[in-house]
Amino acid sequence: MIVKPNTQSPPDPPGPVAWLIKNLFSNWFNSLLTLISLSIIYFAAASVLSWVFTTADWRPVVGAPLLYLIGQYPRDQMWRPGLSLWLIMFLIGMSWGVWEKYVKAFAIFLAILLGIFAIVPLETATITLGVRAAFLINPVLIYLGYLIGKNKIVNGQHVITLWIFVSSLIVLVLLPGFEGIPFLPKVETTVWGGLLVTLLLAVGGIVLSFPIGVLLALGRRSSLPVVKIFSILFIEVIRGVPLITILFMFSIILALFLPAESRIDRVLRALIGMTVFSAAYMAENVRGGLQSIPPGQIEAARAIGLNNFQTMVLIVLPQALRAVIPSIVGQFISLFKDTTLVVIVGINDLLGIGKSILGSDPEFVRLQAEMYIFIALIFWVFSYFMSQASLKLEKTLGVGVR
Amino acid sequence: MRKTLWIVSMLIVASLVLAACGGAPASTGVEPVTVVETVIVEVPGETIITQPQGYGTILARVKERGKLVCGGRTDLLGFGYLDDNGNNVGFDTDLCRAVAAAVLGDPTAVEFVPLTAADRGPALQTGEVDLLSRNVTWNSKRDAEWGNFTVTMFYDGQTFIVGSDSGINTLKDMDGATVCVTTGTTTEKNLASAFADAGLTYEAVTFEDTASVYSAYDEGRCDVATSDASQLAAIRVGLQDPAAHKLLGFTISKEYLTPAVPAGDDQWFDLVKTVMWSLITAEEFGITSANVEEMKSSQNGDVRALLGVEGDWGYTQLGVDASALANAITAVGNYGEIYNRYFGADGVFVLDRGPNNLGINGGWLVAPAIK
Missing domain, CATH: 3.40.190.10 (Periplasmic binding protein-like II)
Structure with missing residues (x-):
């Protein structure tokens, strides 16, 4: 005999009307609150939208897309940043294939964005058909990279090696070029600008400050007094000084002590300043991670015969860094946003180029809100994808879960 | 014991590094402001003139580099801004191009360094820029501290x-x-x-x-x-x-906007002044970017001197070609042409010339004779 199961299915989820009544209009007071909130939202949204689509004048934003992207980089050498973009997009595609969940959203977003940029009609003569065609190749390259990256033969190590190789190639060879080589003439960094410089400073600062920060953190816990004192001095002095002061220090005061011939590149000076600043904070983040490792771990490592170096690299650091991923990513995001400070030392990063564009037409003086909103949006997009990737990384590594 | 040895060796290494750093600037010895020794400059056919150290260093540097480094702005409408293709344009920018054309024969041989209000002084003091043409108001304190101010090219207030x-x-x-x-x-x-x-x-x-x-x-x-x-x-x-x-x-x-040069090199100071004067003088004589070649055979001896076809306006001493000023005028035009390009009827905005008119027309722009 078949026993009819005695269990009832759970009640149907309430319909939308029931949900509304339960959550928004349960009594007269809540109903009133709902209505007031709705009207506030309505008027705010309506005024924002009407400003965006009618009042706002987006000419300073849409009129000079190339300036926002590469600044004053010579237009007859545009194939160089173009090729760099292709290489990077291909690598982003590969990264998407290898680390599916972290990069996927960003890669798809970039593919769509660049695709749209290639076809959207802009009232500017600077975007020629050739430029559009070049941009249209980017989504294709991302997908191609994805197909290759998905292949089992390719692993994360390959992709990281490629990233290091390609980005050094771009930053050291392709973009700056060399004196006296006809097809790759030297392009001084004073004409680099826009998103190019912002990303260069952010990525350069992040990549360089990470190893220095780890070394400083280890140095601070070292038993060698010279190393320890140096690390403590470095960290405490840099952390006690605002970034803006360090940038001024590196770009103005340092130059006063050097002979006129040994002119250090301005972008490099800013990069060194940002790296030094970020490394000190990184060191403190990492030290926090190091302190969270119970001594038993180190004792156990010793017991199985690992030496100091092996203990550090194989046992302590992996655990310590895992524990501080959220604060490290937070540090990276704030470094990325801090790159806008280089405007004050005369580098035309994204913000500096925006200001220059406002100064290129008398009618643009009133339009600074549009420019600042556009630049804020760009920064938000990058920061958002960074923090999303970090959240997923935390989940995978089980940070905070034992 | 090992620890002590280690510390001692670290200290030795550190002191070596410090010594190396301290030694480097002194050994190159190119600080443009020190006037301690004298070098002898021989001018053909004339008596030997002794000049302080530093004389001629900037011109030599610019020629060797093949490029003039000019401190400017990219965000000031009319004076220093960017066109749609990212090229530097503007009144101040054209003054840099005039100097580059005079020295190197090429108005595009300029590397523009965008400077902020805070770092324009140090950029001049350190000699990072050969010429500061960045809407700078000339005042006595800046003249004393920063470098040498050349010729006021724009009287603002x-x-x-x-x-x-x-x-x-x-x-x-x-x-x-x-x-x-x-x-x-x-x-x-x-x-x-x-x-x-x-x-x-x-x-x-x-x-x-x-x-x-x-x-x-x-x-x-x-x-x-x-x-x-x-x-x-x-x-x-x-x-x-x-x-x-x-x-x-x-x-x-009084906002007398004046290009400035680093201190300690009188040759460069004189050269930049002469280029600025030539732009003003060219307008007085009606020499424009279009008619320079024609004017070289002018009846007026002063015009022929300015354009370098007759006599020496100082170019031998200043270390440039006889046609340097002619090149500058060909490249950017005379003062009036530059002014009208940005502030005239077809400029980015219209500004009455007022004091920025020639002295002979009731303005304040004057230049000594170029001959």
């Missing part, structure tokens, strides 16, 4: 923008007016002292940044706004109804 029908024409008419001004600047100080001197009162409406000042003025939150004449003229174009506003015809401060 603080003035007021008012409604055309406001009936305001003089400072007295503004008694009790509300004035929009940027806070914490010399503009605000000049305003206060001008009104105090005249025994007048005003109500200041202050803002952190210039753009807010003008939008507030545009919205009618103050009767007048004050800034340098060139800036107000630029701003006027961007107001909702430019025709309804006018600039007052007097100034309450």
Whole structure:
């Protein structure tokens, strides 16, 4: 005999009307609150939208897309940043294939964005058909990279090696070029600008400050007094000084002590300043991670015969860094946003180029809100994808879960 | 014991590094400001002139580099800004191009370094830039501290923008007016002292940044706004109804915008001055970028001297070609051409020449004879 199961299915989820009544209009007071909130939202949204689509004048934003992207980089050498973009997009595609969940959203977003940029009609003569065609190749390259990256033969190590190789190639060879080589003439960094410089400073600062920060953190816990004192001095002095002061220090005061011939590149000076600043904070983040490792771990490592170096690299650091991923990513995001400070030392990063564009037409003086909103949006997009990737990384590594 | 050894060795290494760092600048010995030794410059056919060390170093550097490094701006309409393709353009920029054309024969052989208000002084002091042409007001303190100021190429001054029908024409008419001004600047100080001197009162409406000042003025939150004449003229174009506003015809401060060069190299100082003078002189003689070749066979001996076909205007001593000034004029035109390119009827905004007219036309621009 078949026993009819005695269990009832759970009640149907309430319909939308029931949900509304339960959550928004349960009594007269809540109903009133709902209505007031709705009207506030309505008027705010309506005024924002009407400003965006009618009042706002987006000419300073849409009129000079190339300036926002590469600044004053010579237009007859545009194939160089173009090729760099292709290489990077291909690598982003590969990264998407290898680390599916972290990069996927960003890669798809970039593919769509660049695709749209290639076809959207802009009232500017600077975007020629050739430029559009070049941009249209980017989504294709991302997908191609994805197909290759998905292949089992390719692993994360390959992709990281490629990233290091390609980005050094771009930053050291392709973009700056060399004196006296006809097809790759030297392009001084004073004409680099826009998103190019912002990303260069952010990525350069992040990549360089990470190893220095780890070394400083280890140095601070070292038993060698010279190393320890140096690390403590470095960290405490840099952390006690605002970034803006360090940038001024590196770009103005340092130059006063050097002979006129040994002119250090301005972008490099800013990069060194940002790296030094970020490394000190990184060191403190990492030290926090190091302190969270119970001594038993180190004792156990010793017991199985690992030496100091092996203990550090194989046992302590992996655990310590895992524990501080959220604060490290937070540090990276704030470094990325801090790159806008280089405007004050005369580098035309994204913000500096925006200001220059406002100064290129008398009618643009009133339009600074549009420019600042556009630049804020760009920064938000990058920061958002960074923090999303970090959240997923935390989940995978089980940070905070034992 | 091992520890002590380690510390000692670290200290030795550290001291070596420090010694190396300390030694490097001294060994190159190119600080442009030190005047300790003398070098002898031989001028053919003339007596030997002794010149202080540093003389000729900048010209040698520029020629070796093949490029003039010019400190400027990229965000100031009319003076130093970017065109759609990212090229540096503007009044100040053209002065750099004139010097590059004179020295190197190529007006595009310029590397522009964008400078902020804070780092323009140090950039000149350290010799990072060969020429500072960045809308800099010449004053005695800057001249003493930064370098050498050459020839004032733009006479600017603080003035007021008012409604055309406001009936305001003089400072007295503004008694009790509300004035929009940027806070914490010399503009605000000049305003206060001008009104105090005249025994007048005003109500200041202050803002952190210039753009807010003008939008507030545009919205009618103050009767007048004050800034340098060139800036107000630029701003006027961007107001909702430019025709309804006018600039007052007097100034309450001296903003003599002057290109400057690093201290310690008189040859370079003289050379840049001569190039600036040549632009003014060219306008006096009617030499334009278009007719330089034609004018080389002019009846006027002074014109032929300026263009380097007759006599020596100093080029032997200054270390450049006889045609240097002719090249500069061909590249950017005479002073009037440069002015009209940016502030004339077809310029980015219109600004009456006023003091920036030739001395022979009632302005303040004068130059010694070039011969």
